[in-house]
Amino acid sequence: MVNPLSSPRAVSRTDGVVATTPTPPPALEVGGLTVAYGEKPVVFSVDMAVAQGTMTAIVGPNGAGKSTLLKAVLGLVKPLSGEVRLFGLPLSRARDRVAYVPQRASVDWDFPACVIDVVLMGLHRELGLLRRLRPEHLARARACLARVGMEDFASRQIGQLSGGQQQRVFLARALAQSADLYLLDEPFAGVDAATEKAIIAVLKDLRAEGRTIVAVHHDLSTIRAYFEHMFLINMRAIAAGPVAEVFTSSNLQRAYGGRLGEAQVAGMQAADAAS
Amino acid sequence: MIWQALSLQLGYNASLVAIGATILGIAAGVTGSFLFLRKRALVSDAVSHATLPGIGLAFIAMVALGGEGRFLPGLMLGAALSSGLGLLVIGWMLRRTRLTEDAAIGAVLSVFFGAGIVILTVIQSMQSGRQAGLESVLLGSTAGMLRSDALVIGTGGALVLLAVLLLRRPMLAVGFDSDFAAVTGTNVARIDLAMMGLVMAVTVLGITTVGLVLIVALLIIPAVTARLWTDNALRMVALAGLAGGLSAYIGAAVSATAPALPTGPIIVLASFVLFALSLALAPARGGVALLLRQIRFRRRVHRRQGLLALALGQPIHEPFTMALLAREGMARPDGVATEAGRAAAAKALLDEARWAALRGDPAHGLTASRYDGLTPIETVLTPDQIAELDRHLPRAQGVA
Known part of the structure; x- marks a missing residue:
């Protein structure tokens, strides 16, 4: 396998003069990444490159290492080996440019906070330890809430939100980070249809602004409608590229194994073509 | 008599002790809230019990060097060192073995406390150093507290509050969603370490007032009480400080009128009364x-x-x-x-x-x-x- 990081990387060292270089560095570049929990590898020697301004779905069966891949990219789990670069930079120098939407179930929603408090956490990096919260920070948090259709919920206790509303709040918090690369972990899991629509609209807006979206996605029936690129993984990278090329029954069989019958894939593609 | 104590009319010394205890109570309630929100309340139990061997060894060392064995800053240093060691052992067990946190805490807590009791027994049989009263570190006693001790406790409590004020934002962020906090550049391990340091500071400051067996109550009960009254994290922290301060103040005042009573249990009972009242009457979450x-x-x-x-x-x-x-x-x-x-x-x-x-x-x-x-x-x-x-x-x- 060719390691994308082994190719000459003239671009990445010249931060600040990107305009003069012919092609911008990828928003996300992963080379030879291996992550193990205990003695069980979850992600094995994975290479991945995501061009700036694109929308990519990370797809694979349960336990395929999708979430772990995102977490390793964000430095939340320590890889055994491999390298991660964001916009050609190591994570420590690119933190301001990356936003994260974790799985909804990863936090305790009984925490004493209201919706706007959670969104304001997206501004913590900017606020640091000492800066006071100013009206313009609140205004920005409110604007992020408005973008996901939750402006009326600012002072609502987070424990009273539905699953879809929780997901919208998490997206608003990521928007408050005003990043260039958005990493989302199953943003559509367990949300209502209206929320799914609202979220995908925001993501497509972000993409139109030139930002990069990478989302762990579990619903094979909506990939074609939502994403332009897909990255198929089951511990190892199975296939990557435009959805039209990667979303084939043979690739899905390789990723899902026996869990996905030929007929299912065919049915999905037929339904896709019809829509 | 009790009214005089509560209104600080029992003399300069008793008043100073009451004020010192109150500041300690506020610091404990506030610090404990962050610990509670981080869902690590149990750790405070290990921190407090692990202080005992350090207290005993510090006493022995000070006597051996020809000093006063009950010199409070010396005892505090010993307490801090040994509870720090306890925390290191817990951290090591979590990283190197497959034990869960509660098991690691239980093991460290009991072993350190047992070792401490053995050391205290050895001290009892020593012939020098005014060892009488050292067991008050178990349940607390403000009766023999010196003016300088009260000053140390009050100042220490105030410093803890200052540190909490500075770190409130990252501590809350880590409590709600540590992964997200890490993504926004917060060093989660360092914030957790700071939080443990604050808990340790409160524990060490509290050994003479509340006693190490019951300091966990002053860290946790005020936080739980405050949680019943509000759904806002910072308001909860403030209310917990209020509840902790009030309990410690009542405990110190009552103790001043009845020196034979250990202070710690009185403080804990006072905080329990506040908790029980809140559990019944709080508007949002009360029974x-x-x-x-x-x-x-x-x-x-x-x-x-x-x-x-x-x-x-x-x-x-x-x-x-x-x-x-x-x-x-x-x-x-x-x-x-x-x-x-x-x-x-x-x-x-x-x-x-x-x-x-x-x-x-x-x-x-x-x-x-x-x-x-x-x-x-x-x-x-x-x-x-x-x-x-x-x-x-x-x-x-x-x-x-």
């Missing part, structure tokens, strides 16, 4: 409020069901529903609707029809999720929206 809400909710459900039955001309079989409607003048005891009952029933039926229309319309996605069979539609929609909705209703029901 009484909860009971009232349940009763009110039950009534709303029965009223609605009864009205819908009246509107559709169905018989009402449930005695509770019947009694409720009769009492509110909606129906006669024989089940026939009154004038008011018929109007309310028609309104309920219209409400249902409007909700059904709203729920069938994807444009109302978020609003539809608020349907619970009880909420009047006009509380979620404007009159214009309702008029718009009515245009899609079947004619018979569209007329109010």
Whole structure:
């Protein structure tokens, strides 16, 4: 396998003069990444490159290492080996440019906070330890809430939100980070249809602004409608590229194994073509 | 006597001790809140019990060097070193073995405490150093407390509060969502370490006042008490400080009138009274409020069901529903609707029809999720929206 990081990387060292270089560095570049929990590898020697301004779905069966891949990219789990670069930079120098939407179930929603408090956490990096919260920070948090259709919920206790509303709040918090690369972990899991629509609209807006979206996605029936690129993984990278090329029954069989019958894939593609 | 103590009229020394204890109580309540929100309340138990061997060894060392064995800063240093060692051992066990945190805490807590008790017993048999009273570090005693001790405790507590003020934002962020906090550049390990350091500081400062066995109560009970009163994290922290300060103040004051009583248990009982009162009376999460809400909710459900039955001309079989409607003048005891009952029933039926229309319309996605069979539609929609909705209703029901 060719390691994308082994190719000459003239671009990445010249931060600040990107305009003069012919092609911008990828928003996300992963080379030879291996992550193990205990003695069980979850992600094995994975290479991945995501061009700036694109929308990519990370797809694979349960336990395929999708979430772990995102977490390793964000430095939340320590890889055994491999390298991660964001916009050609190591994570420590690119933190301001990356936003994260974790799985909804990863936090305790009984925490004493209201919706706007959670969104304001997206501004913590900017606020640091000492800066006071100013009206313009609140205004920005409110604007992020408005973008996901939750402006009326600012002072609502987070424990009273539905699953879809929780997901919208998490997206608003990521928007408050005003990043260039958005990493989302199953943003559509367990949300209502209206929320799914609202979220995908925001993501497509972000993409139109030139930002990069990478989302762990579990619903094979909506990939074609939502994403332009897909990255198929089951511990190892199975296939990557435009959805039209990667979303084939043979690739899905390789990723899902026996869990996905030929007929299912065919049915999905037929339904896709019809829509 | 007790009133004099509470109003700080028992002399300069007693007042100073009470003020020092109060500052300590505030620091404990505030620090404990962050620990509680991080869901690591149990760690404080290990921190406190692990201080004991250090206290004993510090006493022995100070006596051996020819000093006063009960010199408070010296004891505090020993306490801090040994509880720090306890924390290191817990961290190591979590990283290197497959033990869970509660098991690691239990092991460290009991072993350190046992070692401490052995060392205390050795000290009892020593012939020098005024060892009498060292066991007060177990349950606390403000009776023999020196003015300088009170100053150390008060100053230490104030420093802890200052550190909490500085670190409140990252500590809350880590408590709610440590992964997200890490992504925004917070060093989670360092914040956790700082939090443990603050807990250790409160514990060490509290060994003479509350005693190490019960300091965990002063860290956790105020936080739990405050949680009952508010859904806002910073308000909760402030309320916990208030509860902790009040408890410690009462404990120190009572102790000043009855020197034979250990201070720690009095402080804990005072904080428990605050907790019990809150559990019963707090408006949002208290028991009484909860009971009232349940009763009110039950009534709303029965009223609605009864009205819908009246509107559709169905018989009402449930005695509770019947009694409720009769009492509110909606129906006669024989089940026939009154004038008011018929109007309310028609309104309920219209409400249902409007909700059904709203729920069938994807444009109302978020609003539809608020349907619970009880909420009047006009509380979620404007009159214009309702008029718009009515245009899609079947004619018979569209007329109010």
